[in-house]
Amino acid sequence: MASVEYRNVSKNFDQVKVLHDINLTINDGEFVVLVGPSGCGKSTSLRMLAGLESVSSGTILIDGKDITDKHPKDRDIAMVFQNYALYPHMSVYENLAFGLKMRRMDKADIDKRVQEAAAILKIEMLLDRKPKALSGGQRQRVALGRAIVRKPKVFLFDEPLSNLDAKLRVQMRSEIKKLHQTLGVTMLYVTHDQVEAMTMGDRICLMDSGYIQQYDTPLNIYNEPTNRFVAGFIGSPPMNFLSVQRKNGGLLLGKNAQPFTGYDIPKNMEKAEIGIRPEDLLIAKEGASATVELIEPLGSELYIELNLAGESVTGRFAPDLKLQPGDKINIQFREQKVHCFDLESGLRCPN
Ligand SMILES: Nc1ncnc2c1ncn2[C@@H]1O[C@H](COP(=O)(O)OP(=O)(O)OP(=O)(O)O)[C@@H](O)[C@H]1O
Numbered sequence: 001m002a003s004v005e006y007r008n009v010s011k012n013f014d015q016v017k018v019l020h021d022i023n024l025t026i027n028d029g030e031f032v033v034l035v036g037p038s039g040c041g042k043s044t045s046l047r048m049l050a051g052l053e054s055v056s057s058g059t060i061l062i063d064g065k066d067i068t069d070k071h072p073k074d075r076d077i078a079m080v081f082q083n084y085a086l087y088p089h090m091s092v093y094e095n096l097a098f099g100l101k102m103r104r105m106d107k108a109d110i111d112k113r114v115q116e117a118a119a120i121l122k123i124e125m126l127l128d129r130k131p132k133a134l135s136g137g138q139r140q141r142v143a144l145g146r147a148i149v150r151k152p153k154v155f156l157f158d159e160p161l162s163n164l165d166a167k168l169r170v171q172m173r174s175e176i177k178k179l180h181q182t183l184g185v186t187m188l189y190v191t192h193d194q195v196e197a198m199t200m201g202d203r204i205c206l207m208d209s210g211y212i213q214q215y216d217t218p219l220n221i222y223n224e225p226t227n228r229f230v231a232g233f234i235g236s237p238p239m240n241f242l243s244v245q246r247k248n249g250g251l252l253l254g255k256n257a258q259p260f261t262g263y264d265i266p267k268n269m270e271k272a273e274i275g276i277r278p279e280d281l282l283i284a285k286e287g288a289s290a291t292v293e294l295i296e297p298l299g300s301e302l303y304i305e306l307n308l309a310g311e312s313v314t315g316r317f318a319p320d321l322k323l324q325p326g327d328k329i330n331i332q333f334r335e336q337k338v339h340c341f342d343l344e345s346g347l348r349c350p351n
Pocket residue numbers: 013018036037038039040041042043044045192
């Protein structure tokens with residue numbers, strides 16, 4: 001059993017408050033991803049849980065026990081960083097065994113754990129090699145192995161894949177997810193990459209400027225973002241935003257105040273911002289007129305940049321669509337998929 005709970009946790013560096021009253025519960029065995037822009041407080045949150053950073057106020061609990069002031073080595077946590085320096089003069093085996101040796105574990109037990117971890121990570125044949133004779137992905141696996149041999153209650157990852165090239169990232173991403181399925185251990189994973197967050201997390205904790213913006217399953221975050229920030233952060237290409245205002249019972253769309261039927265904002269609003277994901281723009285016989293500006297063929301689909309009511313929006317369409325820059329098309333929005341945001345608070349209006 002290893003649940004984690006942040007209870008009203010705040011963090012100041014000198015006079016500057018960088019985390020505000022964080023409340024977050026991670027269930028036993030859950031894979032939670034902390035995601036958000038640079039500087040939002042992801043690493044600091046993780047480091048406080050590991051005991052590498054003090055907590056300014058509030059409590060952190062593991063399995064319901066207050067560990068806020070416990071020494072890092074008494075927390076039963078293993079952390080994998082972006083810069084996972086392996087010891088260059090030691091073999092892979094010695095790198096894996098080192099932490100256990102320092103804990104004075106007996107030799108036979110160390111060997112058992114190292115062999116187990118090597119089998120899980122499929123690096124048995126590399127145990128005699130030095131790190132310089134490994135590929136980037138193999139080195140990353142050894143770094144994971146150093147955490148696995150410790151059999152911690154909780155695994156922490158801080159951007160462990162950012163040093164790898166794009167292809168290897170995708171491969172290691174699925175390996176870490178499989179590792180989670182194999183071990184069934186609680187994992188907390190930090191990234192600023194929203195694709196990593198969506199594909200890996202049981203739940204995503206999306207942060208901005210030291211505040212939790214939304215904590216939910218990937219699909220709920222995608223389909224029901226609480227506010228404009230969340231809506232714009234998750235999704236690639238990102239959600240399109242257009243200003244709208246009510247006029248004579250209809251809507252005026254975008255900078256050009258182009259009349260639009262086919263969607264209405266809540267009755268109590270005069271102005272709002274609407275958000276539509278690229279896959280929810282539809283080409284129709286009738287609708288808002290838009291001009292094709294740029295076509296990006298991806299093979300499996302097309303991204304098309306359109307000028308709609310004086311604003312640039314991106315649509316996602318089938319790859320066989322025959323269009324050219326300058327063509328005029330009519331656009332509708334997929335019903336039920338238009339989000340409406342309050343201009344002042346940025347909150348999403350209930351549908
Ligand atoms: N030791 C420190 N002293 C002062 N300020 C710090 C210190 N460590 C972090 N900060 C500040 O705290 C805030 C949160 O930093 P943190 O490293 O947690 O961000 P992050 O979300 O991990 O960002 P990144 O994606 O760039 O790694 C930032 O504004 C940062 O400048």
